[in-house]
Amino acid sequence: MSKKKVGIIGATGYTGSELVRILLHHPEVEIAAITSESRKGDRFSDVHPFFRGLVEMQLVSIKDIESLDLDVVFLALPHGVSMDFVKDHAEKPYPIIDLSGDFRLDSAGTYEAWYNKDHVYPKGIEDAAYGIPELFREEIKGKKLVANPGCYPTSAILGLAPLVEHNMVEPNIIVDSKSGTTGAGVKAKAATHFPNVNDNFKAYSVKTHRHTIEIEGTLNKKGEEDLTIQFTPHLLPVDRGIVSTIYAKPKEGVDTGRINEVFRDYYKDEPFIRLTDQPPAIKEVRGTNFCDIYCTYDERTNNFITISAIDNLVKGAAGQAVQNMNLLFDWDETAGLGRVPMNP
Amino acid sequence: MSKKKVGIIGATGYTGSELVRILLHHPEVEIAAITSESRKGDRFSDVHPFFRGLVEMQLVSIKDIESLDLDVVFLALPHGVSMDFVKDHAEKPYPIIDLSGDFRLDSAGTYEAWYNKDHVYPKGIEDAAYGIPELFREEIKGKKLVANPGCYPTSAILGLAPLVEHNMVEPNIIVDSKSGTTGAGVKAKAATHFPNVNDNFKAYSVKTHRHTIEIEGTLNKKGEEDLTIQFTPHLLPVDRGIVSTIYAKPKEGVDTGRINEVFRDYYKDEPFIRLTDQPPAIKEVRGTNFCDIYCTYDERTNNFITISAIDNLVKGAAGQAVQNMNLLFDWDETAGLGRVPMNP
Amino acid sequence: MSKKKVGIIGATGYTGSELVRILLHHPEVEIAAITSESRKGDRFSDVHPFFRGLVEMQLVSIKDIESLDLDVVFLALPHGVSMDFVKDHAEKPYPIIDLSGDFRLDSAGTYEAWYNKDHVYPKGIEDAAYGIPELFREEIKGKKLVANPGCYPTSAILGLAPLVEHNMVEPNIIVDSKSGTTGAGVKAKAATHFPNVNDNFKAYSVKTHRHTIEIEGTLNKKGEEDLTIQFTPHLLPVDRGIVSTIYAKPKEGVDTGRINEVFRDYYKDEPFIRLTDQPPAIKEVRGTNFCDIYCTYDERTNNFITISAIDNLVKGAAGQAVQNMNLLFDWDETAGLGRVPMNP
């Protein structure tokens, strides 16, 4: 059978290069086009030299993809740009997997409140499935538009979903997250200038990070009562990876001793969730689509603590996008997602 | 006037070398002896080659210090070893500043519960002052024994003290801390093997770290009601520095809008506390005795958040020890503590 | 057709875990046994937790492999230990690929001079092929014993071979190499204690590193006159990767302008050599079996400069070992060696 033809819209960023890294060896697809408006005409390996000898295809413009008879399209575009593409291509036959934040929230109003930008295509919000397969597998299948989750939300939601869905926790929750610098994008800026990050560490966007509402909104679809998430991101002097340390109070009467069983049961048969008996480390998931989760209850303080670790560019972006594609086409959900971490 | 004679007991670790770094240029003291049982006879610069040409004095044994007429002694010894020294030297005329955990807790029983070790000198616990000058300045003055605080506790306590002392917070508090590797000591071990730390990040000692009880015990001396601290340490791929991100609920009726004023007032005139209007970064305090603190209130979630940053080897160890010495001798509290961070 | 059965002797080090990472997805083989004398009975994922859920097989003792009917064996053992295994198993039907230094030099005498150890199996030295396929492809095929090259030598030899084989350079050559810390092994020691490596850099083993003689000896098989290599290794604060900067004088009369052509011609059709027009970076080859090489001639100084970059654990160890296995079994030389670097 011939391979499905994939289009990757947006070549210059980290999600673009990760999509190519993963899809290049995917057994069911071929990369038919990679677009870049700023670099069109250049080869992909001109933009990402580590692909030299591997991916020499020429970058094209978005308007060149129409003739290609694509089967599926990934959007590796900035927030605010993706929605234009989706609006213009909503009637095309191919499904779209959007890695931006444009279709993840529950309404145009919420989007506008947290992204300070008008939404040009509210219908897309209604049509989209939120692409965490472990929570929304059935909703994703058959969709034309998948809103691929944010990196921090993926780690937070997977670390909380079992507790929320079983109505085990009080609605005030702390999510203290630490991320590598690739989450800030490929573009050089003061915040990611090497001497500003190396041997350094700090919090940022305290109280105001956009992923707060994505975490809340998504978990609220699963829980019985609305949550309030205190989300604090920090910048780690590492390339990849997120660790989220999550604190929640058990509801009264909850059998706190069952926390491990609840997680085990919730994630049984999930190929990309690994429950651990030690706090997980970034390098144990690096380069893979795994989310490693540790959960425990502290009797002394009466807190649940869960700690999750992902690679922000894989399970937090390109890998989960490919997992969603596998789901859309009813392929083995692990196809193309080689699972051995690079460590060290 | 002649300089006071300092003895440093324990030369091989990081606190030992930091004490020498700081005391070498202190205007009021001279280093009269540095001891090491394992390296006695070697020069200090044999153990720490970066001191070559600067500190070539020979290391001696503890038993050689008796003849030296010391004026003050710093103990840079492991937990469990310090208490032997203090027991044996309690009647000496010089004050002792102990950088270990042996005299920080409120009773031998508490010590034994958290350190799994019998305490050989409970009287020292009664006699000691807990050496955070910002909180216990008057208690420290005139003491013969100062229990120099732990690194994590220093960052947590300074970030919480104003709220606790003003009875502004509910007793369940989250302290999510991140530390550089020097906190784990000078000795090579798997946990600090470069490939295990570099580009990596994880939590450790969840629910069980000894500093938990030190934070609780100390804050309880200041507050009206007993606190429960959920303390989670994490290992950063950096050499030095701790950031503690602290979450607390306001008590009902508290004027949450006054948080900045409360901190400003509490720490006014403190030479080593800097209140910041952005989350502080490790490199902004590196090499110095500063504790930078950011505090805020989130209306949406009804949480106080305070974030503190220190250099674990300075304000978290050797620098605070020197600050305590300055206090004991009634010198300018900043003497010897050059205050410009090395950045980058 | 059934898969070939592989035995990996030595599980606890980095070369062991890299072999498993690569072989797990190799289309022609299955891992039949992984041995460890110190950890036998434990699961492989107990030793390397990032393999949890992926490789749970139990480690066995060397003496347990006899019954397994293995088709090929990789030795991931320390120098001095490998030769015992080879001596004891030389008559077995399977070929052995030895990743240690025990069979790389040209005589037992040379070995003893540089390794300060008697060689227990000199016959192995005669029987072994030196496993750089790009230089010794025909010699390797059909061999029962392959001496897999050292990491530094791989980078130096591949950067020099075209010039040496064409007799283009004077015999005094400078190889200034910089390596990540995994080259120093999995065991924690002072030299690789995080605070000793992070934000630091230095040379080591100046004039005396064992790889000097491996580089010289190997190149001398290819050149017309004996070389003298000044090899200086340095320790980089990175996990993986080697960059070797190589300086050589052209022989009189050599057409220096042909250097690029000479390299292009020498390495044409080589799937793992990429010639670059900019100095190569470690992360452009990380996780792969590539050796990227930049070569140039400086008219002003009359020097050839070549710069090579490899991943020391892949092309410098486990990857090249698998490439050698592919050659032994006449499989596609790239089989199992997924070629996209992880970057960043």
Place this chain on the structure above:
Amino acid sequence: MSKKKVGIIGATGYTGSELVRILLHHPEVEIAAITSESRKGDRFSDVHPFFRGLVEMQLVSIKDIESLDLDVVFLALPHGVSMDFVKDHAEKPYPIIDLSGDFRLDSAGTYEAWYNKDHVYPKGIEDAAYGIPELFREEIKGKKLVANPGCYPTSAILGLAPLVEHNMVEPNIIVDSKSGTTGAGVKAKAATHFPNVNDNFKAYSVKTHRHTIEIEGTLNKKGEEDLTIQFTPHLLPVDRGIVSTIYAKPKEGVDTGRINEVFRDYYKDEPFIRLTDQPPAIKEVRGTNFCDIYCTYDERTNNFITISAIDNLVKGAAGQAVQNMNLLFDWDETAGLGRVPMNP
């Protein structure tokens, strides 16, 4: 006696902030003005927040300094901008210490060839002393203009000067240098974007770096015959520090066994040169004005090898500038230059 008034021209870069770090505690001077055209009106601590509470003085424009009766001026300006300042202020009473490359070379023609820029003030080149005190102490004293050396040249020249001045080496020399990222400046750019540097390493500016001619030109003032330097810089994933590994051939008849004696003799009484018996590490000099040098002769290869380590921002920039100021005013050459490295 009143303190001398210092002006620092250029506040935003790393050399500016290092000058302030050092001069703030210098016993003989006070900082009278710090200028920045782009940030004038802001406080110094707005630009470098780690100075908050320490240096709150307002930045002024260059044209505001005329009224201040300055005693000495440091130029922390980019190449090409310094010469305009020097031209305009050459008749002022104060001496100028220029940290740029504008007055380091031996003629306007050489400058124009390597910097691709016309020189606006060739007379300054004639008037300036090249500010390495260890080599040009007498020339510097009494000068109105000091060309403070480049970072790489400082490390290379100090590592070679004894051999060159004693006419011990052949004129073809290899300088293989590795530098931290602060050498590339404070401005964020792709080359210093964290994910491009972290866990990475590569050479750059092979054959073409401007410091080549500065090294050659300076050493040629000391030697009997003109040298040719093959200088290859590399970018280390560290903040600060340069290690230069230098290879030179002894001239025939040279007593190679005397190399240590020659270095010891040449640098005796130098407060900032430390000769080491192991290859020096960056962190052994970090934050200080030391240059640590290791020298050896390899009989096997007939090469001299010297390895030098400096902090590029201190001995390679601001520290050496202060050392030059001390010399100009006939103060203790170590004044203000606290000498204990921060390690780790």
